[in-house]
Amino acid sequence: MAAPGNAEQTQLQDMEEDEAGVEEREMESDEEEGMGVENSDDEEDESSEDEKENEAEIQRLEEQLSINAFDYNCHVDLIKLLKHEGELFRLRKARQKMSELFPLTEEIWLDWLKDEIRLTEEDANREKVYELFERAVKDYICPEIWLEYAQYSIGGMGSPGGIDKVRSIFERAVTAVGLHMTKGQTLWEAYREFENALLSTLQPPPGRIPSHEEQELLNNQLERIHTLFRRQLAVPLMEMETTYAEYEEWSENGVPETVVHQYKKALQQMQKCKSYEEALLVAEPPKLAEYQAYIEFELKEGDPPRIQITFERALAENCLVPDMWTKYTTYLDRQLKIKDLVLSTHERAVRNCPWTMSLWKSYLLALERHGSDHHTVSDVFEKALNAGFIQATDYVEIWQAYLDYLRRRVDFSKESSKELEELRAAFSRSLDYMKQDVEERFGESGDPSCVIMQIWARIEARHCKNMQKARELWDSIMTKGNAKYANMWLEYYNLERAYGDTAHCRKALHRAVQCSSDYPEHACEVLLTFERVEGTLEDWDTAVQKTETRLNRVNEQRAKVEAHVRQEEERVEQRRKAKADKKSQKKVQKGRAGEKRKAGRDDDQDEWNKDSAPKRQRAGGDNSATDEFMETETELLGRNAPPGYKPGGGTKKPQQEAGLPPRNQNDEKPELRDDTSSVFISNLAYTMEEPEAKLKALFETCGPIKQIRPVFSNKGSFKGYCYLQFESLVSVSEALKLDRREVEGRPMFVSPCVDKSKNPDFKVFKYNTSLEKHKIFISGLPFSITKEQLEEMCKNHGSVREVRLVTYRSGKPKGLAYVEFADEAQASQAVLKLDGMDVEGCKISVAISNPPRRSMMDKPGSSRPAADMMSRQVYGARGKGRTQLSLLPRSLHRQTAPVGKVENGTAAERATASTAPNAAGESRSLSNADFAKMLLNK
Structure with missing residues (x-):
């Protein structure tokens, strides 16, 4: 034991050391505070600069969205920045705006929901979060969102009716995603845990016998848990063996035989699907091929709920694939036919792929099929017009679908009705729309054959008995460049034959013989047949004379064309022979020069042996x-x-x-040889x-x-x-x-x-000649642009897979390019954003890639109708140069010149006056403007 004195001395030393340590720590803290002031100033400056940069970027993104609200990536970037800056009010507004335009992904919804849950602490605001959850589960079938929804509802179970609300959400969740092979089990287990928690609150304390009412509540709760186990074991899910073992342990009386039977049946089904699930696990996103194989398997099995959940899983990862949506909606329309499910799926389809006309068209049909009100159908149609289709013909089809719907609403037994007036107004509006909006955007008419106007004329003739209106419409059709086609005249003749009179039938056929330039023989044959049945002898003589005159003129024109073609072929053959003769003469001269050079060599070279x-x-x-x-x-x-070359007839060439x-x-x-x-x-x-x-x-x-x-x-x-x-x-x-x-x-x-002359199957064009919706074609580019610059310009609008600049054989650029994107949606967005852009002083044109089909029929000597050859073959294989004048007769040019458009419904004779002789066989005099047009058109 230490002495008291030593103990006191030791205690004093400890106190002195403690004081010294305190002073030292205070001095260090003072120094740190001084340094901290300097560091904090620097951090504040840096943070303020970052805030200014972020705010500037936020304003830029908001401005860009004000110009183009459908820029998906811009929405995502804006939401990320606002979340980083903590701008809660602006963040909520940005998310709301994006959700109105696009269906949100599972990640975006969960991020939004979790932020709203953290901000909502009062019970009064829980309803707003419930509404947000309801919107989230409608975009895609996502197990994680349903699980989050159910767990959030558990927090409100203390309110009146709270337990029933939680059960209702769990039931909806297991109905929606309980069949999900890999993620459904989590939802079932969460449901059972909730019911087990309620069971624990109903258990009486140890030693106390429950009353009759308490025992009844306890039995009901036990039955609920038994039912959940049985329902889950009847569903094929991954790792369902674990659930069965858990049920065996939990159940006091063992597993009933019926449950065992259902479990084994579900287990067999799970084994069938296991290979498809394993393929999905190892596949790279978006796993489209694996999902398609899975869907085909489920369609053969024929279980509607399993087919539905498989489609939903595939669409959650391939939401921008229109064909997948088309296949799903078609199945629902033809098989399930449940109104709410069908219409909600159609709505989700057009929200995901608004540029796909076929999805809008099937949506309109589904609305009509399930009896939706007229206002709803009209609203959907107006949204379709603003969706931004890829082709001009898409607008024609969507208008046809809507006009068909309006026609089916009309009761034609009444002379006049509101529905009939609405139909006529819609027809008139469609024609204006095709002329103003579609032609201005695409530079071409989406309805060159005037299909919409033909339908209108037939409705007026058949249902409204108004042949005068039908004739006006068909006259307008002919003035739009269709007078040269025999089939258009014969369509008009059939209309007059069914609902008109004999005089107008005869007039239509006479004009068909006079104006048609593609198949005049057919028009002549129909006219003669008509006069055999309806006409007098005078009518027959007139028809014969007119058809003979017309056919003689056509044959003369074709003979001239064939003569020109033969002359051009002979010239080509002569040039080829002359070139071959000239080439052979050069070879002979070179051979003689070589012999002279060999004759003048030294004799020593002749004495060389084979080794040297x-x-x-x-x-x-x-x-x-x-x-x-x-x-x-x-x-x-x-x-x-x-080496080894030996001249002679029986020796092979090198x-x-x-x-x-x-x-x-x-x-x-x-x-070539094979x-x-x-x-x-x-x-x-x-x-x-x-x-x-x-x-x-x-x-x-x-x-x-x-x-x-x-x-x-x-x-x-x-x-x-x-x-x-x-x-x-x-x-x-x-x-x-x-x-x-x-x-x-x-x-x-x-x-x-391979010798292609003996194997024609190898004569294929190297590039695709069909519509490539994931690829865009850019024209009007500056010749100085590089591949890297073009890729940098396009990657802001999607994932660029390949960029190809089109060049001449010499490598000189043509100002054209093809850009391939990852999917159709990105290509469509690129067309909308890049078309008309100014690049280094050049205004570019952008369209979906649709390469022309290269036909061997365009070559000289190929077999094609003589009338079709006039535009190309009369000038040879290379065509006529821009500065060359045609040597064909003027009347022949008028037969093949394209019919110009006539405004304000001018008669058809005015449109065809410069392209065909009149009834008397004379041609009208041409003005200087006509000659200028002829030269420019050539």
Whole structure:
């Protein structure tokens, strides 16, 4: 034990050390405070600068949305910035505005709901959150949102009717997503946990016997939990074996036999679906192919609830795929036919893919099918007009769908009604809309055949018995460039035949014979048949005379066209022969010059033996013959014969020994033959240096290469294509996978080495010639723009997959480009935002890619009607130059000139006066303006 004195001394030392430590800590804290003042000032400056930058960015995004409210990415960026800045009022407003225009994703909804839940503490404001949840569950079927909704409702169970409200939400949740194979189990378990919590409140304390009423409540609650277990075990879910084991442990009397039977049946169904679920787990988003296979499986099984939940799961990840929505809505329309479900799904479809006309059209039909009021149908139609369709023809179809709906509302037994007046007003408005809005936007009429006007004329004739209005409408149709088509006149004739009189039928047929330029023979035949049935002898003579005159004139015109075509073909053949003769003469001259050079060589060169001689002389025989052969085969002077070459009739040519196509002596192009071990490589850059080495490095990964032969011109420049032979046939399939690989800025084409004249199936255009909704076509670009600049300009409107600048063969840009986006929605948005934009002083035009179909019928010598050949073949294969004048007779030009548009409903004769002779066979005199139009049109 220490002495008292020592103890006091030790205590004093401890106190002194404590005081010293306190002083030292105070000094350190003072220093830290001084430094903290400086640091806080710097942090405040930085934070203020960040706030200013963020506020400027917020204002920029708000301004951009005021210009284009349908910029989805701009909405997302604005919400993120406002949340970061803590602008709660503006954040709520931004989310509200976005939800009115677009269906929100699961992540955006959960973020919004959690923010509102944190801000809502009073019970009076809980109803607003409930309303927000109701909006959220309508956009997509999401288990997480339903689970959050049910858990939030548990917080209000203390209010009157709170428990019933929680149960109601849980029941709706398990009905909506309880069949979800992977996420449904979580919702079922949450429901059972809630009921178990209620069960614990009904359990009597230990030792006390419950009353009759308490026992009844307890039994009812136990039965609810039993029912939940049974319902869940009847549903095929992943890990349902765990639920069954839990039920066995929980149930005091064991699992009933009926439950075991239902469980085994559900387990078998789960095993069938397990492979599809596993495929979804390992697949990369958006998993479209996997979902389509899953849907096809469920459709074969035929269980409507499971089909519905599978569609909903697929659409949650592929909400911008119109075909998926179309397939889902079609199934609901034809199979389930539940009004609320069908109409809500149609509404979600057009909100997700508003640019797809077919979805709006099926929505209008569904509304009519389920008896929706007229005001609702009209509102949906007006929204469809403002949706921004991709093609002009889409507007024609949506108008037709709406006009059909209005026509079905009319009671034509009444002479006049409100519905009939509304139908006529809608027809008139549709014509104005197609002329003003559609033609201004697309630069073309979406209804060149005037289908809407034809329908209107038929309705007036058939249902309203108003032939005068029908004739006015059909006269207007003919003035819009349709008078040259025989089928349009015959449609009018059939209308008059059914609802008009004989005089107007005869007049229509006479005008058809006079004006039609595509199939006048058919119009003549119908006229003669009509007069056989209806006409007098005088009518018959008139018809015969008119048809003979018309057909003779047509035959004369066709003969002239055919003569011009033959002359042009002869000229082409003569030029080809002259070119071949000139080429052969040059080869002979070069061969003679080579012989002279060989004759002047030193005698020492003749004494070289085979071991010391160059390769071109080691083959034996006359060297001049070798050189001449190589000149005709490769068209390159100085090219040595390959090893093993032996001239003679029975010896293979070097290209044949290598398995490559031989050269044709009279043509620049190679004479192809089938070779399964070779490939043909084309569309290469003409400026490529050392093509053989570069292609070898590119294709040697496919397999051992036997030989590469690039093709050069007489001047020694690379012609952009070559032949490549592998040692093994297996390498060819690997080489074909490199087709369209970009090499020095151009897509390289790799195709089988096949004689296309003997295998016409290989004559296919390399690029797609159908409508490509995910790709846009840009014209009017400045020639100086680069691929990187164009990609930077387009990536603000979506995910850009590929950018291709169109160039001439020389590599000079054409001012055209194709840009491929990830999906159709992004391409549509890009068209809306980029069309008409000014790029380096050039106004560009943007449209959905729809390449023209290249037809072999346009080539000289092809078989096509003579009337169709006049526009191109009369001037040869290349067409007529802009500055050249036509040498055809003037009357022939008037037959083929396009009919101009006539404003204000002018008669059809005015539109066709310059394109066809009159009834007397005379042509009217042409003004200076007519001559100018003829020259400009050519």
